[in-house]
Amino acid sequence: MKKEQELKKRTRPNEVVKLSPQEITAFQNKIYRYYMKHRRPFAWRDVISPYRVFISEVMLQQTQTTRVIDKFALFLSVFPDFATLAQSPFSEVLRHWKGLGYNRRARFLHDSAAIIVEQFDGELPADPEILERLPGIGPATAASICVFAFDMALSFVETNIRTVYLYHFFGDQENVSDRELLSFVSATVDHERPREWYYALMDYGVMLKKSVGNLNRKSRHYVKQSKFEGSDRQVRGRILELLLEHDSLSVTELVAQLTEPAERVQRLIDTLAAEQIVQYRGQQVLLA
DNA sequence: GTCCAGAGTA
DNA sequence: TACTCTGGAC
Secondary structure, three states: OOHHHHHHHHOOOOOOOOOOHHHHHHHHHHHHHHHHHHOOOOHHHHOOOHHHHHHHHHHOOOOOHHHHHHHHHHHHHHOOOHHHHHHOOHHHHHHHHOOOOOOHHHHHHHHHHHHHHHHHOOOOOOOHHHHOOOOOOOHHHHHHHHHHHHOOOOOOOOHHHHHHHHHHHOOOOOOEOHHHHHHHHHHHOOOOOHHHHHHHHHHHHHHHHHHHOOHHHHEOOOOOOOOOOOOHHHHHHHHHHHHHHHOEEEHHHHHHHHOOOHHHHHHHHHHHHHOOOEEEEOOEEEEO
């Protein structure tokens, strides 16, 4: 039987992946051999604390490592711990977030810090189910935080890991779901040193993307990025930029500055207000 | 034009 | 399940 067919058969729904100990070891060794020579140093790897891991994992959601590096250093110097972050005004958090994109994350992060201070005495819980209840923390980030902060042998899939498993275990298969990938991740995790294992997996995935191209198009969850120029996302960013500069502006003033239809600006401000990124004070708009 | 250590919402 | 959300590097 062809290898692809074998693997396909192994991944029927609700079936536990059965890889032989030899297969698992060979796979792990390949990943670790690459990692030993090409480990990527990052500030959030080289000095580890629950807070640093938490901030970095949220920053790294859908955001390139190169974009995060400088932002992480500055953010940590301004907001060194959960208590400081929770006490700081949201406008200052957003000011140090801006440029990373997905500005909702700044709101989520600020709210999470408050919850961690109030409900958990400023100590990040080492429990993925508890972390997943925090705003902006889904299953992947909850697991990754526990892996990197507490060295727990959990399973998660992100873009680099997805690339590795598609390449090694799914041949030419298309429309592969993350649930299928997760069963392989779970079967191959290094229980002795989970944190290092996931660093290695991600570094290896980055290398694969450069050498064999983006395999994620074979993922069931692949979606092509819509264009940014002229998009709502771009105008939202410009609205926040204006509010960071001027503290408070009327809708009329925002429309004038943006040279966009008033209807569109109004709609985007309403969305930002619903997400509690901005707020109305009378006719004035300001950061929440 | 394509991508990125995904999550929230309906 | 499908859609929205950043913005700069390449």
